[in-house]
Amino acid sequence: MFAPNLTMIRFDGLTKRYGTLTAVSSLTLRVEPGEVYALLGPNGAGKTTALRCLATLLAPDEGTASIFDVDVVEQPIEARRRMAFLAASMGLYERLSARELVAYFGELHGLSGDVLEDRLDELVDLFGLTDFEHRYCGRLSTGQRQRVSLARSLVHDPPALILDEPTLGLDVLSGQTIYEFIARERDRGKAILFSTHQMEEVELLADRVGVLRDGELVAEGRPSELIERTGATNMARAFLILVSGEQAADRNEAGP
Amino acid sequence: MSAWWIVCVKELRETLRDRRTLLMMVVVPVLLYPVLLIVSEQLLLLGMRNLASDGARVAVMGEPPPELLDLVEQSPDLDLVTVLGDPERAIRLDSVSAIALFGPPAGADGTRDVTVLFDAVSDRSQRGHRELNSVLGAWRDTLLARRLSDRGLPSTFARPISIADSSIARPEEVGGYTLGRILPLLLVIIMLLGAFYPAIDLAAGEKERGTLETLLTAPVPPSAVVAGKFVTVALIGIVAAGLNLGSMLLTFQTGVLQITGVIGLEVSIPLGSVVVIFLTLVPLAVLFGALFLGIAVRSSSFKEAQNALTPVYMLVLIPAMLPIFPGIEFGPLLAVTPVAGVSFFFQQLMTGDADVVTAVLVLGSTGLYAAGALYFAAQAFGNEHVLFGTSGDDSEAARGTWWDRIKERRGAQLKPEQAMGFVALVAVLFFYVGTQLQVRLGERGLLAAEWFLLFIPAVLFVRVGGFDAHKTLSLSRPSRRGLVGALLLIAGATPAAWLIGWLQSFVIPIPWELLEGLEDLITADSAGRLAWLLILLAVTPAICEEFVFRGVLLGGTKSLAPWRFVLLNGLVFGAFHLSFETVIRFLPTATLGIVIAWAVWRTGSIWVGILMHLLNNGTIVVLASVPSLRDRFADPEAPPPLWLLPFAVIALAAGVRILRGERPDHITLPEPDENETP
Numbered sequence A: 001m002f003a004p005n006l007t008m009i010r011f012d013g014l015t016k017r018y019g020t021l022t023a024v025s026s027l028t029l030r031v032e033p034g035e036v037y038a039l040l041g042p043n044g045a046g047k048t049t050a051l052r053c054l055a056t057l058l059a060p061d062e063g064t065a066s067i068f069d070v071d072v073v074e075q076p077i078e079a080r081r082r083m084a085f086l087a088a089s090m091g092l093y094e095r096l097s098a099r100e101l102v103a104y105f106g107e108l109h110g111l112s113g114d115v116l117e118d119r120l121d122e123l124v125d126l127f128g129l130t131d132f133e134h135r136y137c138g139r140l141s142t143g144q145r146q147r148v149s150l151a152r153s154l155v156h157d158p159p160a161l162i163l164d165e166p167t168l169g170l171d172v173l174s175g176q177t178i179y180e181f182i183a184r185e186r187d188r189g190k191a192i193l194f195s196t197h198q199m200e201e202v203e204l205l206a207d208r209v210g211v212l213r214d215g216e217l218v219a220e221g222r223p224s225e226l227i228e229r230t231g232a233t234n235m236a237r238a239f240l241i242l243v244s245g246e247q248a249a250d251r252n253e254a255g256p
Numbered sequence B: 001m002s003a004w005w006i007v008c009v010k011e012l013r014e015t016l017r018d019r020r021t022l023l024m025m026v027v028v029p030v031l032l033y034p035v036l037l038i039v040s041e042q043l044l045l046l047g048m049r050n051l052a053s054d055g056a057r058v059a060v061m062g063e064p065p066p067e068l069l070d071l072v073e074q075s076p077d078l079d080l081v082t083v084l085g086d087p088e089r090a091i092r093l094d095s096v097s098a099i100a101l102f103g104p105p106a107g108a109d110g111t112r113d114v115t116v117l118f119d120a121v122s123d124r125s126q127r128g129h130r131e132l133n134s135v136l137g138a139w140r141d142t143l144l145a146r147r148l149s150d151r152g153l154p155s156t157f158a159r160p161i162s163i164a165d166s167s168i169a170r171p172e173e174v175g176g177y178t179l180g181r182i183l184p185l186l187l188v189i190i191m192l193l194g195a196f197y198p199a200i201d202l203a204a205g206e207k208e209r210g211t212l213e214t215l216l217t218a219p220v221p222p223s224a225v226v227a228g229k230f231v232t233v234a235l236i237g238i239v240a241a242g243l244n245l246g247s248m249l250l251t252f253q254t255g256v257l258q259i260t261g262v263i264g265l266e267v268s269i270p271l272g273s274v275v276v277i278f279l280t281l282v283p284l285a286v287l288f289g290a291l292f293l294g295i296a297v298r299s300s301s302f303k304e305a306q307n308a309l310t311p312v313y314m315l316v317l318i319p320a321m322l323p324i325f326p327g328i329e330f331g332p333l334l335a336v337t338p339v340a341g342v343s344f345f346f347q348q349l350m351t352g353d354a355d356v357v358t359a360v361l362v363l364g365s366t367g368l369y370a371a372g373a374l375y376f377a378a379q380a381f382g383n384e385h386v387l388f389g390t391s392g393d394d395s396e397a398a399r400g401t402w403w404d405r406i407k408e409r410r411g412a413q414l415k416p417e418q419a420m421g422f423v424a425l426v427a428v429l430f431f432y433v434g435t436q437l438q439v440r441l442g443e444r445g446l447l448a449a450e451w452f453l454l455f456i457p458a459v460l461f462v463r464v465g466g467f468d469a470h471k472t473l474s475l476s477r478p479s480r481r482g483l484v485g486a487l488l489l490i491a492g493a494t495p496a497a498w499l500i501g502w503l504q505s506f507v508i509p510i511p512w513e514l515l516e517g518l519e520d521l522i523t524a525d526s527a528g529r530l531a532w533l534l535i536l537l538a539v540t541p542a543i544c545e546e547f548v549f550r551g552v553l554l555g556g557t558k559s560l561a562p563w564r565f566v567l568l569n570g571l572v573f574g575a576f577h578l579s580f581e582t583v584i585r586f587l588p589t590a591t592l593g594i595v596i597a598w599a600v601w602r603t604g605s606i607w608v609g610i611l612m613h614l615l616n617n618g619t620i621v622v623l624a625s626v627p628s629l630r631d632r633f634a635d636p637e638a639p640p641p642l643w644l645l646p647f648a649v650i651a652l653a654a655g656v657r658i659l660r661g662e663r664p665d666h667i668t669l670p671e672p673d674e675n676e677t678p
Helices: A047-054 A076-081 A098-108 A113-126 A142-153 A172-187 A199-205 A223-230 A235-244 A249-253 B003-016 B019-053 B066-074 B087-092 B123-150 B171-209 B212-216 B222-253 B271-296 B302-324 B340-351 B356-381 B384-388 B393-397 B402-408 B416-441 B443-464 B480-504 B512-522 B527-557 B562-576 B586-603 B606-625 B627-633 B644-660
Strands: A009-018 A021-031 A036-040 A062-067 A083-086 A160-164 A191-195 A208-213 A216-221 B056-061 B078-080 B098-102 B114-118
Touching: A009 A047, A021 A047, A021 A062, A021 A191, A021 A208, A021 A216, A036 A047, A036 A199, A047 A062, A047 A160, A047 A191, A076 A083, A083 A142, A083 B212, A098 A113, A098 A142, A098 B003, A113 A142, A142 A172, A160 A172, A172 A191, A172 A199, A199 A235, A208 A223, A208 A235, A216 A223, A216 A235, A223 A235, B003 B019, B003 B171, B003 B222, B019 B171, B019 B222, B056 B066, B056 B087, B056 B123, B066 B078, B066 B123, B078 B123, B087 B098, B087 B114, B098 B123, B114 B123, B171 B212, B171 B222, B171 B271, B171 B302, B171 B340, B212 B222, B212 B384, B222 B271, B222 B356, B271 B302, B271 B340, B271 B356, B302 B340, B340 B356, B356 B384, B416 B443, B416 B527, B416 B562, B443 B527, B480 B586, B480 B606, B480 B644, B527 B562, B527 B586, B527 B606, B562 B586, B586 B606, B586 B644
Parallel strands: A036 A191, A036 A208, A083 A160, A160 A191, B056 B078, B056 B098
Antiparallel strands: A009 A021, A009 A062, A208 A216, B098 B114
16 A cells, blocks of 8 residues: 555664763664564663654654655654654543544644544544543543544554554553554554563564664564574563673674 | 644633633633622621611710710710720620720810720721710810800811812722722732643643643644644633623622722723723733743643742732732833733723823733743743653652762762752741841841851752762862953943942832941941951852852753853842842842853852952942942932943953953853753
């Protein structure tokens, strides 16, 4: 559905500093259409900062990032049209109904009239919001809130999805909704970049994995490759080895 | 549809669904407000009827003439009772309202002394006092008339002048004047209350709920988000104040209140004025909306924003209250003073005295302030540190005891909030303890206060706090060039401060009693006294105050932009010199503070500040001590001599030029907070 020769998500030597602390250092990576990329790292490794730079929320100090070949620094508004950002908090407006909330973001993305209404009906069906679409978000359960958040992120049907710890604090059932959502959108040819601490979802969903340690990408590859390279038996063990620095050579191998 | 409009409609929809805002915006003004007025009026009337229904119980003690007793007994408003024992106790126990105590029989001059005993804090006793006085007055008039008649004189003999009052104010003007004193404050309060919670909810609330990140990834510029939110807050403020205004005027004008008849107040404000008052609310609402939003978005949570906005709310009330106080003349300076201008302009509109020039000044200046506040808010929404920055202090706070943390921090950079906190603390100490020391020990108390409440705490704070003393207190030696620049600067700044003081005497009344006291304090009649005054008023403050303001405060705020910390330093220094009696010292002192702070920053040396402070204060003490100079220089209403001003301007310009050339290593660009973490 998208031009196959275009890289969907791209970081080119992106560096972000907070005062003297370098949160992300020369990050370079690609996510292609129809690919799910998991960004891993311990707390404070720079995952959220990298994703916020890509989502145009933070300005990088050096390097850049682009979505669908649109530079996020030079054309932030255009870049936002091409991506959906799902923050870890999944905050919703408490006094808007589920439908009003999704409609609000639809309007901000330039949808209106029948086009917007049709899109809302579509999303209500897709995420099973029928029973509570007119209920205030403040009265929704965690699972229901999460489905509204997903519908909100897809209202403009963007080609790239940026998800910051999408399963944080969710139970198994709600987590399953996220997995299905990611798999479905990948099958629709979208590029998906997500950060997580859950290694089972990495093994289940990720086509490729990047591991950040102190702001630097220290390893990158398919989950099976990383497991093999570290000599671990599973992704969780491989991750521990990579972030503890035992496989320092991996840092050099982390290519574009 | 514009993005800002989409944001505004959504915010209005959500806000109108918030019961708290609706309560403040609609219910309070439309329902509760008139209901409260009517209830209080009924209670007042009821109280007055209760008081008037029975005669006031009064007594007459001593040796009263029977004629007076007859008059008291005949009065329908008085009920004569007998009091045995202590008259004061009888009044306290409320068994009698007022007692006329007769002194000994009249002497040779024929005058009889009568004391009316009553309780000034009891309504019932006050009424008894009033009625009893009235009967006594009637008795006195009877006696006078009798004396005149005995001597064959006409009754007008003892009344050479007949005075009658006749006010040119129409009844509705009186009503407008009375209402005009309280209405501005009321409107400002309602507008503030109306905008308070929406501003917090739309800014800090959005951050706390985690929706701000999502909103800012929508394809709209941050300015559109700010504009939408700001219009919402301003609209809510306007609607709240507009509803309040309408409700209040209708309540008065439809004659619902019988009280207007009872107290003789008539309110009839021209419709044109009401419209103008409403239009004046718009820039004020814009100002509050933008100011609140800009502050609230800098807070990370609803509670934090509430804490940050409450002092602002209180501060705004002060200028809004000014029209209540009598004797304040509304001039151009007040017209351009934020909030105060609008408050006074409201009052003028209520009495029909408003003119076009004042309207332009008030609306123009308020519009400018509003634009500034809007810029302040927009800056916050475009600043990633404000929106997403988190401080590493929490994790630090969790580690070890406070002493461990101090030890870890050795050589650390003092932060602005720490410096401001310290200055606030010593200012409070100086205000309470320092004032007591001065009252009890006089001049020695002042000396002790400066050293023990300013200097020693400043040094201890830097030492115990583990901060780099040399860097924080700017202890470097100045260069020769820096010293020359500083000397020239203070030679220009002292007359400049004098000029500012003189100019402000046209606007702010001079408290003569206070100045006389000050003059006594700084006047020396001997060389020994002059030396002591120089130690007390020049050397001591130059060292002690400089260590607090150009030492700790300047050292702690250097991470801000230079113009900000220099301005802040001067304003805080000026505020420190405010007193209960007067604000006249604020502007001149703040000006000197700004100049000295700039010089200390440029030279990197507090010694320069001490020298400048010493010269400024020393000059004043010397001028006030020499009788021939005193008359010329110590009169606060006298302008600085004209010949002095060109010299001052040249000295200032030369000082600035020299110090601008000073580029010691310590001047670096401010860096962002190093504690920010991802």
